[in-house]
Amino acid sequence: MKEERDITTEQRILKAARKVFIEYGFNGARMQLIADEAGINKALLHYYFRSKEQLFDVVFTDLLARFQIAFFTILASDKPLIEKIRLMVEEDIELLMKHPEMPLFIISEVARNPEKTARRANAAKISSLFKEFSRQVKEGIAEGEIREVDPIDLLMNILSLNRFPFIGKPMIQSVIGLSDDRFQKLMKSRKRSVAELIIGDLKNRTTTGGK
Amino acid sequence: MKEERDITTEQRILKAARKVFIEYGFNGARMQLIADEAGINKALLHYYFRSKEQLFDVVFTDLLARFQIAFFTILASDKPLIEKIRLMVEEDIELLMKHPEMPLFIISEVARNPEKTARRANAAKISSLFKEFSRQVKEGIAEGEIREVDPIDLLMNILSLNRFPFIGKPMIQSVIGLSDDRFQKLMKSRKRSVAELIIGDLKNRTTTGGK
DNA sequence: GTCTATAATTTGATAGAC
DNA sequence: GTCTATCAAATTATAGAC
Structure with missing residues (x-):
């Protein structure tokens, strides 16, 4: 009932993006598939992360660090x-x-x-x-x-x-x-x-x- | 002056395709770039190899064999x-x-x-x-x-x-x-x-x- | 065989209502 | 924040003249 769920959409997107990017690579990945995987709409991806490239950057930098x-x-x-x-x-x-x-x-x-x-x-x-x-x-x-x-x-x-x-x-x-x-x-x-x-x-x- | 040159276009396409596919991968490769690299027109690619997929198959199978x-x-x-x-x-x-x-x-x-x-x-x-x-x-x-x-x-x-x-x-x-x-x-x-x-x-x- | 259009489709991105 | 509808660009593929 708190604001945990505010984070959740962004987190869900990142999780989905991670999965799709890892499976298909940047060139093979589709924004639509990431949206589906996250259970949200494609437009929302661009709302949180301006572009495919930026979304990828966040995902990739994070994965590398680990x-x-x-x-x-x-x-x-x-x-x-x-x-x-x-x-x-x-x-x-x-x-x-x-x-x-x-x-x-x-x-x-x-x-x-x-x-x-x-x-x-x-x-x-x-x-x-x-x-x-x-x-x-x-x-x-x-x-x-x-x-x-x-x-x-x-x-x-x-x-x-x-x-x-x-x-x-x-x-x-x-x-x-x-x-x-x-x-x-x-x-x-x-x-x-x-x-x-x-x-x-x-x-x-x-x-x-x-x- | 023989028909060596008949083969040449196909060979030139294959050589160009090899280069482009290796550099960019299937998903990153562009037919236009392959055509440019081969010094021919994009339409000619499809004349020799119906689709991008088929062209890739020929290139890949050949490379693997070597x-x-x-x-x-x-x-x-x-x-x-x-x-x-x-x-x-x-x-x-x-x-x-x-x-x-x-x-x-x-x-x-x-x-x-x-x-x-x-x-x-x-x-x-x-x-x-x-x-x-x-x-x-x-x-x-x-x-x-x-x-x-x-x-x-x-x-x-x-x-x-x-x-x-x-x-x-x-x-x-x-x-x-x-x-x-x-x-x-x-x-x-x-x-x-x-x-x-x-x-x-x-x-x-x-x-x-x-x- | 080779080229110039052009069609057909995919896909990243945005506008605007709610 | 989230959605629907739509645009604009990119890209594969084809039609048709030469």
Whole structure:
């Protein structure tokens, strides 16, 4: 009976827009479908968010923010580097299992419009995140905790192993014929195996070409 | 002076369509732009390929085919399994460096329309390719050439490490601020490092949790 | 085969009543 | 704030001359 319901329409629109944009992408999404999904009229969309572009911006910026948090808190903790890397794998995959469509959506939209999305993505913040990761990796190398490695390479390996399976999910499923259920189980088991792959590589291999 | 030029218009259209579809995706692509790119009139597009959808189908099916060849020939060769895996990494990355936008394009379009693209992709052929890969991996395990591993996991790791950097290229570049030139160099160095990561894992690790 | 209109449809956006 | 009706622009597709 309060004004909670005032917010509700806007929230309902955002929720619907999120769903439709994620499913169809900016170009494929239709304002009419978002309106239907929100149970309101198309004109009302423009009343709350002037244009399709603006509505998308709000949705996209919001979604991006949610996907940056995990790495920040992990890097800020005081665990050993190896432990942080394990968490970066396991918690990322955990999050992805809850939102399997997110990485493809984000990457597609960034590719469609790099300049604008870079601004929306708070590039400076992510960039500083990478710098901090880089610093900690170099520290770990200096202290002999891990082998010599290029931080960019390491981050790329982690992100690749974590995220590609979700990005390629539709393709993988249609090619190998994998049910959602089996896919889910596979991802769960990868939390451990990917972490071991990454960490094993950091521990065992030597740069001078040992065993 | 022969009829080579009869083919040429169709070929020019296909080339232009390839470029535009890859850059903008099906939903973002415009017939007008394809016509401009081909240096012809819009009506002529419909004369050669009834509809946008049909034109896309031809382009997409053709592109997909080109991206399946490498793994086939490698698996069919008589090299040791480890060597085949090294080639699957190195030759795939080599190919991707020449067509960096392909994996994101293919994956996006499959996600947009899984049923149809699955048919276009000759799913049966790819499926048999995976079965053959799976067979050879199990053989390698039985003969002690590599450690015990799930073939799906292994293939996912290879594809992830090979292809994610290209899929995420626009995002990575805008976030880390990586020039095309440095990106290219990074990928070149990854041909070796990724192969070593995969192979090192297959050789060194044991399933019973040894060092 | 290739072009110049032009039709037909879709779709984002606005006007104006309530 | 919310709706109905409608506009204006964009875009795929076709008709018909050459």
